[in-house]
Amino acid sequence: MRRPRFWNLCCRTVGAMPTLVVGMCVLRKCLPHAHDKRGHGTRRRSRLLILGVCTLLPLLASAAIAVERFPPPDFSDHILPSITTPPSRPEVWEYVDLAVLAVGLGLASWLAIMKHSRRGLFALGLASLLWLGFVRQGCICPIGAIQNVSLSLFDSQHAIPWTAAAVFALPLLFTLFFGRTFCAAVCPLGAVQELVAVRPINVPNWLDQALGVLAYVYLGAGVTFAATGAAFVICRYDPFVGFFRHSASVNMLILGGCFLVGGMFVGRPYCRYLCPYGAILGLLSKASKWHAKIPPDDCIQCRLCEDACPYGAIREPTAAQPAAVRRRGRRRLALLLAVCPVLIVAGFWLGRQLETPLARVHPLVRQAERVYQEQTGEVQGTTDASDAFRNTGRPAGELYAEAARLRGTFRQAGGWFGAWVGLVVSVKLIYLSLRRRRTDYQPDRATCVSCGRCFWYCPCEHAPRPS
Numbered sequence: 001m002r003r004p005r006f007w008n009l010c011c012r013t014v015g016a017m018p019t020l021v022v023g024m025c026v027l028r029k030c031l032p033h034a035h036d037k038r039g040h041g042t043r044r045r046s047r048l049l050i051l052g053v054c055t056l057l058p059l060l061a062s063a064a065i066a067v068e069r070f071p072p073p074d075f076s077d078h079i080l081p082s083i084t085t086p087p088s089r090p091e092v093w094e095y096v097d098l099a100v101l102a103v104g105l106g107l108a109s110w111l112a113i114m115k116h117s118r119r120g121l122f123a124l125g126l127a128s129l130l131w132l133g134f135v136r137q138g139c140i141c142p143i144g145a146i147q148n149v150s151l152s153l154f155d156s157q158h159a160i161p162w163t164a165a166a167v168f169a170l171p172l173l174f175t176l177f178f179g180r181t182f183c184a185a186v187c188p189l190g191a192v193q194e195l196v197a198v199r200p201i202n203v204p205n206w207l208d209q210a211l212g213v214l215a216y217v218y219l220g221a222g223v224t225f226a227a228t229g230a231a232f233v234i235c236r237y238d239p240f241v242g243f244f245r246h247s248a249s250v251n252m253l254i255l256g257g258c259f260l261v262g263g264m265f266v267g268r269p270y271c272r273y274l275c276p277y278g279a280i281l282g283l284l285s286k287a288s289k290w291h292a293k294i295p296p297d298d299c300i301q302c303r304l305c306e307d308a309c310p311y312g313a314i315r316e317p318t319a320a321q322p323a324a325v326r327r328r329g330r331r332r333l334a335l336l337l338a339v340c341p342v343l344i345v346a347g348f349w350l351g352r353q354l355e356t357p358l359a360r361v362h363p364l365v366r367q368a369e370r371v372y373q374e375q376t377g378e379v380q381g382t383t384d385a386s387d388a389f390r391n392t393g394r395p396a397g398e399l400y401a402e403a404a405r406l407r408g409t410f411r412q413a414g415g416w417f418g419a420w421v422g423l424v425v426s427v428k429l430i431y432l433s434l435r436r437r438r439t440d441y442q443p444d445r446a447t448c449v450s451c452g453r454c455f456w457y458c459p460c461e462h463a464p465r466p467s
Contacts, residue, residue, distance in 0.1 A: 321435070
């Protein structure tokens with residue numbers, strides 16, 4: 001039965017609440033800051049304030065009061081499925097989206113590396129949120145393209161469009177040259193979290209490093225389920241795409257709302273601790289040719305950049321260590337190198353034991369289990385999936401054989417997933433045991449998203465340059 005119009009209105013209103021939160025944060029950031037004693041940019045912020053009001057209020061109004069203008073017929077025995085993907089668009093828009101992505105990456109790299117412009121990155125992030133987020137409904141997504149690439153690599157029958165492959169590869173290419181400028185102001189998921197970060201606090205380093213492992217584990221899970229054809233879990237559990245499309249389950253709306261509320265106090269929680277694409281970008285950013293950095297000749301070590309960074313990406317100078325401490329560090333490193341193969345093998349074995357719960361993610365395995373339970377009388381009644389199988393006229397033995405084959409596939413995939421988790425944990429422990437020498441403040445290339453906050457607070461950036 002079709003849901004009542006009042007229920008649709010309530011769901012759309014709940015979906016519009018994050019838009020209101022983002023709008024309030026935008027207006028707050030556009031107002032003059034109390035610590036800005038130079039008085040510069042007040043008129044520019046006022047104009048940006050008016051632009052933000054004129055832009056966000058129509059979005060909020062349309063999301064809150066929009067209902068079906070022409071409601072579908074009321075079928076008493078049919079449940080209308082919710083739309084999970086935006087309708088298809090002409091092919092020309094794929095080229096437009098790719099061009100917009102390339103221009104955005106180039107502009108973000110120029111603003112971060114050359115201009116050191118926090119205002120420019122903030123404005124570009126707002127534009128990316130409006131276009132790639134609300135207008136394009138988050139559909140041009142390098143994050144979700146991880147799954148398309150994984151499925152095409154492991155399934156020869158799946159062909160990935162070249163535009164989707166380009167959307168996946170283009171931010172990676174820019175990261176190799178300019179660091180994580182995609183995260184700075186192009187990704188709509190990062191932009192919406194950047195806008196709500198009004199009172200960020202510093203997460204303790206031990207907790208930040210521990211939670212950072214989750215993104216690599218999530219990356220392994222996303223690749224595993226996509227490669228086996230089970231599910232695209234990265235897209236299914238995207239916490240913000242439901243807001244962009246104004247259509248999501250209540251649970252996903254609550255999850256996205258929790259990320260936005262938490263993002264007011266912890267800078268970009270999804271980007272830092274869960275985003276699988278961010279995990280890849282962090283690795284590539286370590287080898288970037290150019291990156292936003294603190295010039296050592298101009299740095300007066302006032303620590304304002306370290307205090308302003310909500311992501312813990314500023315590394316302070318290190319002090320000389322006694323010889324005894326260095327020897328203990330080398331012994332600890334040797335022990336971790338010896339333990340690394342043990343963790344990988346243990347992870348491989350444990351992953352193979354997860355064959356059953358991993359296989360149940362695949363809809364065909366769940367269908368086979370349900371048909372078997374109905375045949376043996378373990379459950380009463382039928383489901384849509386079991387009725388659909390019986391309507392095909394296929395024997396149940398074929399379904400059981402296909403499910404058994406998938407279980408074997410997931411046994412192997414689970415082993416490699418467990419080995420990946422063991423490798424991630426080992427590399428993280430080895431990374432933390434390494435001692436690096438720094439004589440000045442430097443951004444950590446893996447965690448720095450080139451947001452420009454350090455430029456905003458750095459007094460050397462605002463000092464007059466000699467002519």
